[in-house]
Amino acid sequence: TSCKLCHANPASGAPLTGDGPAWSPRIAQGPDTLLDHTINGYNGMPPMGLCVQCSEEQFLALISFMSGQHIQ
Numbered sequence: 001t002s003c004k005l006c007h008a009n010p011a012s013g014a015p016l017t018g019d020g021p022a023w024s025p026r027i028a029q030g031p032d033t034l035l036d037h038t039i040n041g042y043n044g045m046p047p048m049g050l051c052v053q054c055s056e057e058q059f060l061a062l063i064s065f066m067s068g069q070h071i072q
């Protein structure tokens, strides 16, 4: 739900949920970098994606869901 605030909002500049091409180069960075950017923040991406209670496993599941690509 907190991810959707931005990842379903074109005005936010975030890669949108289900937008495969926007996610591909990000997924290519690997799960460690993606998790690091999710937990510590990355440009317009706020630390923890505003979900302070989310676990690393939940972040990976969310990123898999939003990108439509499987992440370990």
Ligand code: HEC
Pocket (backbone or CB within 6 Å): 002, 003, 004, 005, 006, 007, 012, 013, 014, 015, 026, 029, 033, 034, 035, 037, 038, 042, 043, 044, 045, 046, 048, 049, 050, 051, 054, 059, 062, 063
């Ligand atoms: C306040 C808006 C906002 C929220 C909330 C948000 N994001 Fe983001 N996110 C962004 C923006 C903007 C970017 C693009 C950053 C860039 O590439 O400059 C981004 C990028 C990302 C990336 C790609 C990072 C990379 O290395 O390319 C991941 C993964 C991500 N978000 C995961 C999440 C998850 C998971 C949540 C929810 C727990 C979330 N985001 C919530 C704004 C948000």
